[in-house]
Amino acid sequence: MQREARSDRGWEQWPGRRAPDEAGRKRLRALFLPSEAREAVSELAAEHGRQLEGRLAQLQAAVLDHETRERAVSELEAGVEHLLREGSLELDRFQHELAQREETLDRRDRSLATAEAAAEERRLELGAVELRRAALERRADTIEHRESELERRADELATLARQLQELGGALAPHEESHEVTAHVVLLTDSGYRVEDVEGPAPAIGGIVEANGTAHRCVRIMRSPFPADRRPCAVLERLSAEEHVSD
Structure with missing residues (x-):
């Protein structure tokens, strides 16, 4: 028997010989399983199906x-x-x-x-x-x-x-009227100086020439000389600016 078993193993291991189909053997064994095992397999398959349905x-x-x-x-x-x-x-x-x-x-x-x-x-x-x-x-x-x-x-x-x-002294009470042909000027440049001038006296504010410079008549008064009926024009010397502006 041992010799036959060895010869069988040698035959199975012979080059070119295919290995026995284990999957087929398992299916064949499953056909001869008892009914309880088949029910367990059915339940397992059903459980697996339910899991697949859940996953689906x-x-x-x-x-x-x-x-x-x-x-x-x-x-x-x-x-x-x-x-x-x-x-x-x-x-x-x-x-x-x-x-x-x-x-x-x-x-x-x-x-x-x-x-x-x-x-x-x-x-x-x-x-x-x-x-x-x-x-x-x-x-x-x-x-x-x-x-x-x-x-x-x-x-x-x-x-x-x-x-x-x-x-x-006082002037004569009755003096004959006559035409004024001269007047007196009172210059106030430096102190007071009285001069005789021919012609009528200038008007107040008028510009006249005296001693080569321009003067303005600021007032008309009586002559300072006694018994002199000539008018006296008070003259003030103009500055250069006033002379230019006038």
Whole structure:
């Protein structure tokens, strides 16, 4: 028997001989299994089928969820694209408004610069006017001072004339009227000097020539000489500026 078994093993291991089909043997053995084993196999197959059905249901649910998500993504993409288009239009509108506002601001800047230039020019003009007004005020003060000085000198001359009249005596009560052909001038350049001048006396404020210089008549009074009926013109020497302006 052992020899036959060895010869069988040798035959099975002979080169070119195929190995016995174990799967077929298992199927054959399964045909001769007891009924309990077949029921267990049936239950196992049923359980396996239920698992497959569950997995199939899960796969179907996953596919449905995937399709739902794809539709949601498509709708979301469409919404995003719509929002982007609207945002682009809104951005274009904002850019147009900004360009208009920038142009308006540029115009306002130019207008403001023009107004500032005009205000600066006006300020310079007002400054010149203020300087001129200050100069006129100083000149008015100078004129007032000179007028007060002339009034003082005129009072002194009037006092001097009264003193001369008192010293020379009173004039004749009845003097014949005659045409005035000469007058006396009282110069106040440096002290007092009386001169005889041919012709009628100048009007108050008139400009006359005396000793080669221009003078203004500031007052007409009686001659300081006793019994002299000629008028006396009080003259004040003009400065160079007054002579040029007059």
